[in-house]
Amino acid sequence: MKSFDIIVIGTGGGTKIVRPAAALGYRVAVIEKGRLGGTCLNHGCIPSKMLIHSAEVAETVAHADRFDLEASVNRVHFSQLVNRVSAAIDAESDAIEPVYARTENVTLFKGAARFISNTVVQVGDAVVTAPKIVIATGAKARIPEIPGLARVSYLTYKTALRLTQQPESLIVIGGGDIAVELGHYFAALGTAVTFVVRSGLVPGEDRDVRAEFERVFKARHTVYDYTTIEAIDAVAEGVSVTVNHKGATQRLVAAQLLVAAGTVPETDSLGLENTDIQCCPKGFIQTDDHARTTGKGVVALGDVRGQCFFRHTANFEGEYVFQRHVAGTESGPMRYPHVPHAIFTNPQVAGVGVSEPEDASGLIIGMNAYQESAMGMALRSEHGFVKVLFDRTSLRLVGAHIIGPEAATMIHTCMAFLHMKATLSDMAGLMYIHPALPEVIRNAVRNAVQNKKQAVSA
Numbered sequence: 001m002k003s004f005d006i007i008v009i010g011t012g013g014g015t016k017i018v019r020p021a022a023a024l025g026y027r028v029a030v031i032e033k034g035r036l037g038g039t040c041l042n043h044g045c046i047p048s049k050m051l052i053h054s055a056e057v058a059e060t061v062a063h064a065d066r067f068d069l070e071a072s073v074n075r076v077h078f079s080q081l082v083n084r085v086s087a088a089i090d091a092e093s094d095a096i097e098p099v100y101a102r103t104e105n106v107t108l109f110k111g112a113a114r115f116i117s118n119t120v121v122q123v124g125d126a127v128v129t130a131p132k133i134v135i136a137t138g139a140k141a142r143i144p145e146i147p148g149l150a151r152v153s154y155l156t157y158k159t160a161l162r163l164t165q166q167p168e169s170l171i172v173i174g175g176g177d178i179a180v181e182l183g184h185y186f187a188a189l190g191t192a193v194t195f196v197v198r199s200g201l202v203p204g205e206d207r208d209v210r211a212e213f214e215r216v217f218k219a220r221h222t223v224y225d226y227t228t229i230e231a232i233d234a235v236a237e238g239v240s241v242t243v244n245h246k247g248a249t250q251r252l253v254a255a256q257l258l259v260a261a262g263t264v265p266e267t268d269s270l271g272l273e274n275t276d277i278q279c280c281p282k283g284f285i286q287t288d289d290h291a292r293t294t295g296k297g298v299v300a301l302g303d304v305r306g307q308c309f310f311r312h313t314a315n316f317e318g319e320y321v322f323q324r325h326v327a328g329t330e331s332g333p334m335r336y337p338h339v340p341h342a343i344f345t346n347p348q349v350a351g352v353g354v355s356e357p358e359d360a361s362g363l364i365i366g367m368n369a370y371q372e373s374a375m376g377m378a379l380r381s382e383h384g385f386v387k388v389l390f391d392r393t394s395l396r397l398v399g400a401h402i403i404g405p406e407a408a409t410m411i412h413t414c415m416a417f418l419h420m421k422a423t424l425s426d427m428a429g430l431m432y433i434h435p436a437l438p439e440v441i442r443n444a445v446r447n448a449v450q451n452k453k454q455a456v457s458a
Contacts, residue, residue: 002107004029004130006326007121009113009270011096012038013302013311014136016318021326022105029128031121033112036096039138039303040311042089043158048181050085051161052344055188059346062188066380076189078166086162113137114271118295122271131297134321135277135285136314137270139263139303144173148232152239154257157182167191167256171241174260175201175225177343180217182260184345187221194252196243197225198261202343206355206401208367208387213403216347216383224252232257265304280306289333291321299325308339338418342408347384350411353399353418354389363398364390364424364455366448370404373443374435379405386444388414388427395423395452406437413438424448 005026008014014030015038022028035042064071100106111124120129141156143149155163157178168191172183175197187193195201201214201223217223224245231242238255265284272279277295278286284306291299301321302314316336323330342350356365366388370381384404391398400414417427428449432442 001120001127001129002029003027004107004128005132007031007128007130007133008136009121009134010038010136010138010302010304011036012040012136012138013314013318014038014134015096016315017134017136017322017326018100018106019103020322022103024327026105026326028106029109029130030100030106031109031111031113031123031128033110035090035093037093038136040314042093043161045311046092047085047089047161048157048185049344050088051081052181052185054081055185056346058190059188076166078189079164082162082164112269114269115275115277116271118275118277119297132325133295133298134325135270135293135298135300135304136302136318137266137304138314139309140266141259142262142264143259144261146173146229146232149259152232152234152257154239154259156259160258163256167238167254169238169254170194170256170258171196171239171252171254172258172260173229173241174258174262175199175223176203176260176262177345178262179258179260180345181343182258183221188346192254194222194254195224196227196229196241196252197223198227200225202349205349206351206387206399208356208385209349209351209401209403212383212385213347213349217345220346224250263303263309265306267304282306290324291317291334308336310339310341313339338415340411340415342411344408347403348405348407349401349403350407351399351401352411352415353397355399355401356387356389362392364392364395364448364452366390366444366446366451368440368443368447370437370440373437373440375437376440378435381405386410386440388441388444388448390424390448390452392455395425397422397424397427400441402441404440410438410441413441424452 006021007029008017009031011032018028018030058073061071061073100108109123114122116122160182170186170191170193172179172195183193228244233240237253239257241252243250275295277293285293285300285304287293287300287305293300299321301317303309320334338352340352367385370376370384387401389399397417402410427445432439
């Protein structure tokens with residue numbers, strides 16, 4: 001048995017601890033069963049956005065006639081695209097191990113980690129122990145129990161991003177961010193995509209954003225929402241999905257099937273039953289507000305906690321865990337700043353802060369459509385808006401939601417205002433560049449000012 005000061009299981013968000021801890025003189029064992037860098041680097045955020053960017057270019061070219069240009073995509077070199085992205089990702093991942101190798105006090109173990117006790121972990125033939133252990137194993141695709149699914153070949157986000165043969169047709173099970181991002185990627189490059197959704201699309205978004213997204217997305221794609229899947233079968237053409245949509249049974253057929261029905265924690269092989277670590281009914285590791293599990297000396301961060309499912313929150317949690325449990329420079333509980341999010345599909349979606357509740361009497365709300373701005377006119381926008389929400393008493397910004405071009409970039413303006421506790425007058429008093437796209441934010445703020453005046457006069 002080899003002894004260390006800290007064991008880190010997982011090299012995604014866990015990387016925030018490894019080298020900083022080693023620099024303080026702690027002996028750190030790092031355990032990784034897959035490629036170094038975690039899901040975001042290898043199978044998630046980064047490769048998906050690289051592929052989606054090519055899809056965006058193709059879609060722009062396909063609609064060039066709207067800007068009085070004649071252009072078309074003559075051919076999609078699909079395998080070349082995927083191989084290029086995969087090679088770039090693999091190079092980034094491969095670059096991590098040499099860094100660990102030349103970092104004093106860091107020892108890398110390749111293989112699956114399995115707890116023997118609260119302080120002892122086995123990986124392959126090696127057994128390691130440490131008084132402090134960090135679990136940062138992330139999450140994986142949730143595979144729903146659907147009759148026949150286990151008997152057919154299907155894709156998940158992990159395999160879809162490495163698929164080098166473009167399918168002629170694809171059925172996507174799911175309507176969340178992974179589903180609409182990857183479905184958009186394939187569709188924009190020429191695959192006939194059909195979405196089968198248990199409820200509605202992008203269910204976690206503000207209600208106005210959901211309505212606008214569904215309006216635009218359904219006009220571009222075949223979507224069976226509020227649909228039950230009755231059976232899945234392998235057929236000569238690929239896969240058959242029998243659905244009940246609005247009381248009618250239909251049979252859908254496609255060359256490939258993508259299951260994008262959410263995620264579950266990557267804990268099933270950790271041997272948590274050998275520890276005092278407790279999980280919630282969905283399998284996510286229970287932690288307190290200091291990221292501590294119920295196992296003495298064991299903390300957890302990232303998706304495996306089931307709190308937030310973004311790499312930027314995993315990074316934040318990793319930095320907190322280092323400061324709180326390693327460096328000792330933090331003693332208080334973990335306090336999240338306002339957590340932003342984005343969905344990189346078309347239309348693009350981003351948000352931060354609160355959404356509009358059923359009873360919005362405590363808010364002042366402003367909205368403005370992209371097309372009601374100078375840059376929106378240049379883009380010939382036919383959809384999209386900015387929505388800002390202010391507390392009616394303090395007049396502070398409490399939430400913002402954007403759907404439309406560059407939403408993920410645009411939201412950062414609102415993030416900064418929210419972080420600084422800005423008020424309606426603060427945002428209204430800012431000078432915005434004309435005719436830049438953020439003027440849509442300005443116009444939404446002006447609409448909130450007008451709504452405030454109307455409320456006062458009423």
